[in-house]
Amino acid sequence: MNKKLENTEEKILQAAKQVFMKKGRAGARMQEIADEAGINKSLLHYYFRSKDKLFEAVFYEALNKSLPKIGNVLNADKSFFDKIRSFTYHYIDFFIDNPYLPIFILNEISSNPEIIIKLADQIGAKSNLFLNEITTAVDKSIIKPIDPRQLIINLISLCVFPFIAKPLAQALIFNNEEKEFLNFIEKRKIEVAEFIINSIRK
Amino acid sequence: MNKKLENTEEKILQAAKQVFMKKGRAGARMQEIADEAGINKSLLHYYFRSKDKLFEAVFYEALNKSLPKIGNVLNADKSFFDKIRSFTYHYIDFFIDNPYLPIFILNEISSNPEIIIKLADQIGAKSNLFLNEITTAVDKSIIKPIDPRQLIINLISLCVFPFIAKPLAQALIFNNEEKEFLNFIEKRKIEVAEFIINSIRK
DNA sequence: TATTAGTTTAACCATCTGGTCAAAAATAAC
DNA sequence: GTTATTTTTGACCAGATGGTTAAACTAATA
Numbered sequence: 001m002n003k004k005l006e007n008t009e010e011k012i013l014q015a016a017k018q019v020f021m022k023k024g025r026a027g028a029r030m031q032e033i034a035d036e037a038g039i040n041k042s043l044l045h046y047y048f049r050s051k052d053k054l055f056e057a058v059f060y061e062a063l064n065k066s067l068p069k070i071g072n073v074l075n076a077d078k079s080f081f082d083k084i085r086s087f088t089y090h091y092i093d094f095f096i097d098n099p100y101l102p103i104f105i106l107n108e109i110s111s112n113p114e115i116i117i118k119l120a121d122q123i124g125a126k127s128n129l130f131l132n133e134i135t136t137a138v139d140k141s142i143i144k145p146i147d148p149r150q151l152i153i154n155l156i157s158l159c160v161f162p163f164i165a166k167p168l169a170q171a172l173i174f175n176n177e178e179k180e181f182l183n184f185i186e187k188r189k190i191e192v193a194e195f196i197i198n199s200i201r202k
Numbered sequence: 203m204n205k206k207l208e209n210t211e212e213k214i215l216q217a218a219k220q221v222f223m224k225k226g227r228a229g230a231r232m233q234e235i236a237d238e239a240g241i242n243k244s245l246l247h248y249y250f251r252s253k254d255k256l257f258e259a260v261f262y263e264a265l266n267k268s269l270p271k272i273g274n275v276l277n278a279d280k281s282f283f284d285k286i287r288s289f290t291y292h293y294i295d296f297f298i299d300n301p302y303l304p305i306f307i308l309n310e311i312s313s314n315p316e317i318i319i320k321l322a323d324q325i326g327a328k329s330n331l332f333l334n335e336i337t338t339a340v341d342k343s344i345i346k347p348i349d350p351r352q353l354i355i356n357l358i359s360l361c362v363f364p365f366i367a368k369p370l371a372q373a374l375i376f377n378n379e380e381k382e383f384l385n386f387i388e389k390r391k392i393e394v395a396e397f398i399i400n401s402i403r404k
Numbered sequence: 405t406a407t408t409a410g411t412t413t414a415a416c417c418a419t420c421t422g423g424t425c426a427a428a429a430a431t432a433a434c
Numbered sequence: 435g436t437t438a439t440t441t442t443t444g445a446c447c448a449g450a451t452g453g454t455t456a457a458a459c460t461a462a463t464a
Contacts, residue, residue, distance in 0.1 A: 008411080024313060026229030030452060040413050045453060100312075106366055107309045110302075111226060113369040120373060127374050144400075149375050149386060150393055157363035162355055164308055164366060167315040171322060172329050173351055184351060191352055198346075199401035210441080232422060242443050247423060 009047050011037045016044075016058045021100040025055050025108065059108060059115075066094065066101055067122060074129050080137045081201075084155065085193040091159045092189045096182070103164045127152065143200040151200065158192045211249050213239045218246075218260045223302040227257050227310060261310060261317075268296065268303055269324060276331050282339045283403075286357070287395040293361045294391045298384070305366045329354065345402040353402065360394045 015037035019028045030051055034041040048054035073086045095102060109116060134148035162169060162185060174180040217239035221230045232253055236243040250256035275288045297304060311318060336350035364371060364387060376382040 022313065024226055024228060024309075026226060027313065029450090031450095041452090042414085042454085043412060046411075049453095051452065103309060103312050106370065107226075107305060109369050110305050110366070111224065111229070113373070116370060116373040123370075124374050131375070146397075147386075147389070147393070150390065150397070152375070153364055153367075153371065154360055154394075154397060156367070157359045158356055161359035161363040161366075164312070164363075165355075165358070167311050168308065168318060168325075169355065171315070171318040172326050173333070173354075184349075187349070188352065191349070192356075195348075195352070195356060195401050199397050231420090233420095243422090244424080244444080245442060248441075251423095253422065 008037075008039065008043065011039065012044060012047055012054070013058060013061065016054050017062065020055060020058050021104050025111075028055075059105075062098075062101055063105060063119065066098065066105070067126065074126075074133060080133070080142050081193075081197050083133065084196055085190075087155065088159055088193040088196070089189045092185065092192065095160065095163050096185060099163050099166060101163075102160045106164070141202070144202055146200060151196075155196060158188075158195065162188065210239075210241065210245065213241065214246060214249055214256070215260060215263065218256050219264065222257060222260050223306045227313075230257075261307075264300075264303055265307060265321065268300065268307070269328065276328075276335060282335070282344050283395075283399050285335065286398055287392075289357065290361055290395040290398070291391045293358075294387065294394065297362065297365050298387060301365050301368060303365075304362045308366070343404070346404055348402060353398075357398060360390075360397065364390065 012033070016028075016033045019033045019036055023029075023032075028051075030044055031041055033054075034044055037044075044054060048057060073090055074083060076083070076086065078086060130152055131148050134146075134151050137143050138145055138148065166181065170176055170178065170181045174184065214235070218230075218235045221235045221238055225231075225234075230253075232246055233243055235256075236246055239246075246256060250259060275292055276285060278285065278288065280288060332354055333350050336348075336353050339345050340347055340350065368383065372378055372380060372383045376386065
């Protein structure tokens with residue numbers, strides 16, 4: 001009974017995730033989610049009270065999934081450059097498995113910025129961790145002087161943006177061949193780090 | 203008569219742009235657009251047959267607005283590095299005035315990739331122009347060897363991504379002070395180019 | 405086996421939404 | 435000033451959509 005419950009709930013979450021990611025919060029239809037999950041529409045409301053609640057569940061699950069890995073990288077006992085290598089590698093690697101997460105999350109935040117408040121603590125702590133790391137590196141003269149905020153935005157931009165622009169890039173630069181694009185992204189796991197390090201190395 | 207016609211049509215386009223950018227294609231309501239334009243809802247259908255048609259008009263106007271400037275930069279008689287400087291400067295400058303364009307366009311393409319086909323020619327030509335430019339620079343040994351596709355994606359990532367992540371970045375890194383963020387972006391108009399050049403300079 | 409609690413379904417509802425239409429208002433043409 | 439044309443409006447509609455409800459089904463329990 002419990003197994004069945006979790007099963008249905010999980011099926012709904014999976015289906016909802018798929019539909020919400022593809023159609024967005026407003027574009028998604030409860031009926032479509034139900035169909036995707038192979039259940040009756042009423043069940044959606046039975047497990048999650050409303051469309052909004054369901055969306056929130058999906059959204060926060062997606063978000064929490066993409067956050068924890070980041071902290072680990074920074075706490076490791078590595079050189080600054082190796083931390084950058086590790087960060088970009090794992091970050092890009094994670095998005096290879098979840099390519100629609102970035103645009104899904106950023107789009108939702110963009111059209112509904114208030115939700116950041118709920119997350120400020122979680123994410124804020126981690127970004128500060130990283131900012132401090134960079135500040136230290138600049139202070140210790142390990143890298144060229146640079147505004148840590150510029151560097152961290154550069155870092156994240158280079159990792160995340162290709163996934164947001166995937167359909168466009170794939171069509172324009174990769175002849176609509178997904179293989180080409182994935183191959184390109186695979187190389188980025190290493191190249192992004194070297195691109196950055198090249199730029200800030202003394 | 204013509205003046206009034208253009209006026210109303212323009213009012214609608216402006217209002218539609220605002221609402222579509224904020225709410226997205228599916229989330230936008232015709233009534234809200236009408237209200238925003240200060241007119242009757244039926245007028246929307248009088249000028250633009252349907253919501254889809256209206257959206258297309260807004261979308262393509264937005265897109266065409268963001269494209270032409272790019273070509274000019276590349277055709278100028280400048281060194282490769284100065285072209286990068288010029289490109290990043292003007293690109294970021296343009297998005298300062300149109301901060302919601304990137305996520306609007308990319309989000310729409312993401313949830314509706316077919317539309318690229320209509321645009322492939324226009325944009326494709328320009329990105330090829332740039333790719334060739336880079337290939338030449340590599341061949342002539344002006345810069346370190348790098349996959350031109352990686353470089354162009356880096357270039358665009360660094361320019362565009364901050365606008366997509368604006369609400370998130372503003373909250374987490376800039377204490378929700380828009381001034382701080384704008385100031386940061388303003389500096390990027392120059393810093394991005396130097397960051398890139400530092401990395402690829404021999 | 406009867407009872408109970410949890411799960412699933414089908415039918416239904418109120419509201420919203422894009423869209424139509426005929427008439428009124430405004431403008432242009434004569 | 436009258437007619438023709440274009441623009442604008444308000445009332446209306448059909449279909450979609452999120453959500454409700456009561457009944458049916460399932461399975462564990464006593």
